[in-house]
Amino acid sequence: MGSLSTLDAPLKYPIARRDESVVDNYHGVLVSDPYRWLEDPDSEETKEYVKRQAHVTESLLSTCDTRDKLGNRLQQVFEFERYQLPFKRGNKYFYFHNKGLQPFDVLYVQDDLDSDPKVLLDLNEDNNNVTVSLGLCSISEDAKYLAYGLRPGGSDWNTIQVMTIEDGNSLPDTISWVKFSNITWTHDSKGFFYSRFPAPNGETTDVGTETKIDVNQELYYHVLGTDQSEDVLCYKDPEHPKYRFSTYVTDDGQYLLLDIGETCDSVNKLYYLNISSIQSALQSAKDENTLLPFIKLVDDLDALYQYVANDETIFTFQTNKNAPKCKLVRVDLSKPSNWTDVVPESKRDVLVSAQAVNGNQLITCYLSDVKHVVHIRDLLTGCLLHTLPLEIGTVRINARRKDTTAFISFTSFLTYNITYQCELASQVPVMKIFREILVPNFDRSEFKTDQVFVASKDGTKIPMFIVSKKDVILDKSNPCLLYAYGGFNSSLTPHFSVIRSVLLKHLGAVFCLANIRGGGEYGEEWHKAGTFEKKQNCFDDFIACAEFLVSSGYTQPSKLCIEGASNGGLLVGACINQRPDIFGCALAHVGVMDMLRFHKFTIGHAWTSDFGCSEMEEDFHWLIKYSPLHNVRRPWENSNGRYIQYPATMLLTADHDNRVVPLHSLKLLATMQHTLCTSLKRSPQVNPIVVRIESKAGHCCCRPIQKEIDVAADRYSFMAKMLDASWTD
Known part of the structure; x- marks a missing residue:
């Protein structure tokens, strides 16, 4: 039975006009x-x-x-220090931290794990505008630059700005009308890829209240130190106005991957481009008014393909192609029709993520009856090497292929957060608590x-x-x-x-x-x-x-x-x-x-x-x-x-x-x-x-x-x- 109201009298609601003609x-x-x-x-x-x-x-x-x-x-209760999972770019470490009741988390940088951290980005400094939040955040491979997106009023629109990490100086670069995008730096740190939509309703000043349909997203490359009007149009598909684009530069910096999706379904097309000479390719596209010459690896929207690792032209992907619980597959770009399984689909558990670490190892995370299980595997063979000793809960992992250390955060209904530092160089992974956060x-x-x-x-x-x-x-x-x-x-x-x-x-x-x-x-x-x-x-x-x-x-x-x-x-x-x-x-x-x-x-x-x-x-x-x-x-x-x-x-x-x-x-x-x-x-x-x-x-x-x-x-x-x-x- 519906509950009886504890109000003294029913509320008096405004009468809303009804237009029966619609x-x-x-x-x-x-x-x-x-x-x-x-x-x-x-x-x-x-x-x-x-x-x-x-x-x-x-x-x-x-x-x-x-x-x-x-x-x-x-x-x-919120008056306690909170830390997010650290991550590494170049030879520096980064993490978000909140002292307690700060409106937004603050981004810090360290030269190493033992050095004193310094504030890199603090949106709380503008006390008059605490409704502008951080959306996108991307650090260049050499840790020289931070590109970040500001979201006015919490809307999905991002305005990208750039700063130097060493001295914290803001650059004049400003990129507008970015939504449902990532920021992908080329490894030369001369610029980054991003996706944008046409400005809604013209140059409106109160973004976020519009209802106009989002279509005709385009992929651009921005060269540091230039105006957005000079950005190079890299890809568009006017015949499919609902397509959305995201990019990824491979760990070796040699390839640009283009993911193309249309809906929220777990499927994408996958194109690639060798970008060993990206600046000349961009200049050619700009001079000749052409798009970048992407090569189609997967041109059907029937499965998911996520990059895991590559050695030259041999790529490893996570996919749900003929595997509803996901698996890892491998393909040589020179033989694009020959796909082989590396880690077959589990009969029971769902493969959530896979990350290459420590040269030729993988960290795979599975969902088993709604609880995360983390494995260390051999990248080349997919063979299981170790299962990490974690309690029942949820994990997040930050690691790079070039590093011997992975950071793993753990949370559960009764544990706020434990961050583990997992050393992978030894024969058996060494797990130690890096930081534990307790709720007072x-x-x-x-x-x-x-x-x-x-x-x-x-x-x-x-x-x-x-x-x-x-x-x-x-x-x-x-x-x-x-x-x-x-x-x-x-x-x-x-x-x-x-x-x-x-x-x-x-x-x-x-x-x-x-x-x-x-x-x-x-x-x-x-x-x-x-x-x-x-x-x-x-x-x-x-x-x-x-x-x-x-x-x-x-x-x-x-x-x-x-x-x-x-x-x-x-x-x-x-x-x-x-x-x-x-x-x-x-x-x-x-x-x-x-x-x-x-x-x-x-x-x-x-x-x-x-x-x-x-x-x-x-x-x-x-x-x-x-x-x-x-x-x-x-x-x-x-x-x-x-x-x-x-x-x-x-x-x-x-x-x-x-x-x-x-x-x-x-x-x-x-x-x-x-x-x-x-x-x-x-x-x-x-x-x-x-x-x-x-x-x-x-x-x-x-x-x-x-x-x-x-x-x-x-x-x-x-x-x-x-x-x-x-x-x-």
Whole structure:
């Protein structure tokens, strides 16, 4: 049963204008879209609507008695030093560090691991503009230059700037309109490759609020010390305007690899170019107005190919070609039709990554039942040499082929971070702790992590992690937070969250992470089982996990909150439509809510690899069945006399999210409030339905720490109030 609101009286929502004349014909099916006007973020009507909704939300949040407690406690808890994994370029070491409450992490450089570090890049120095965050970051092979991208308001746009590393001087180079790109230096350090789009809506000053579709990306080379207008156009494909380009220079500096992708699917074309004389090739392309003469190694978008290593023309790649759990293959560029397996596909585990180290060794990382396992292998034969002794959790690896040392970071639900220094020169790898980060006043011994496997609707076993106090009592009294994603081959693995630690300790919350289909936890087959016409599997899996938590005594519907972001926001939106009776609260961040029009905005067209597209008749018929915007119903009308309403719902978005644009959340908000509340004289829907819109922020990332604290305090105090969760010190 939906939870009863703890509010003294139902909220009074703004009345949103409905334009009943807006009707689309999808393959003979008429679908109304009365809030189409909310797709224009710059209209005065939209701005006024957002302002009035913000007032409603604030009036509710001001009554949440844990709001200040959460905010204050998070301020205290974040006051500890945090380090990211170190990495090496040239003969220097680099790492990101935060002293505690600095808005953004600071980039440091060391001549060696024992020398005093010095600040290289600190965006916190501009105290008047803490909404400009770091996006791209690339250091030249000789460690002379740093190229970095600044993201205004957290949007996906990057403006690239360059500085010298030795003296920290900024160069005049400025590169604009860069998005979904990397920065790839040539080994001569004379310049770098990057990809850019045409400027949106002309030279707009407030980037990140646009909704125009992202197409016609082009690859350029920038020569240091020149204006962007002088950059060399290296590759474009106007016949395929949705193609996106990324590049990689091989470890020996001899080859440029060009990856070409169109959607978010794990497939790419792969071209290459010998760049031993790159400057003359660039000058020729510029003088003759031609593109660089890339050679096509793979010209089909049917599999993934990622560079691992090369010796002259003999290349090793990671691929899912005829291997849904991935494998390593080798090919000689002089014999491009002859591919051989180096490390065959595992029958059970998913190959996540492979890195060449210590000359002729490999570090391979596998995902085994959603836990990372790390192996040392022989690069030439692929033979297993060693398995590194790591606990159950998630690892990240920084290493280069020329180095005998690898840095490996470890995290889990109860361990913030341990960085290991792995020495590979000896016969048996030597692992020693390089740096361990502990969260103050968090005693991991008081908590436990369990993994269960829940039977979904069709019998498929769904892994789920459950994190709780060791003395948790299964009497259905615990507030419970269930999180999932389930899309785009993305795997959710164990990781520590400072914010979550506060919920565990002070709200007595049980945290659950469901590894539903659509993700990559068991390879491409697991991913495909949650796409297109099988997308309903994701919702069935999530609902099954919720039902397990109730039937096992962890919680009850009125104390169960579900949360997800982006594709996970879609998940939450679909599930509260389908099963409003088993959730007490819902937090849907930056969700894809209009499944009929998502492909028309910014990069939405890339998601058709998971969702399909409403312009295709077959796709339309499965999209319309679960699209959150189009399936809001009054659950009490078909409840056989039971009292059912929607759970207390908070939609969260940001005004500079130009990935999943805010219109998705705004249109769903207007639809839910109208259908469930404002169109009725007396509605059974007393649980609140509100939106939280962050200003000068983007898509769930790159926010300054204070914004992270404020958003967390708001959404989890809302959750605590709706679940009747008490604060304990």
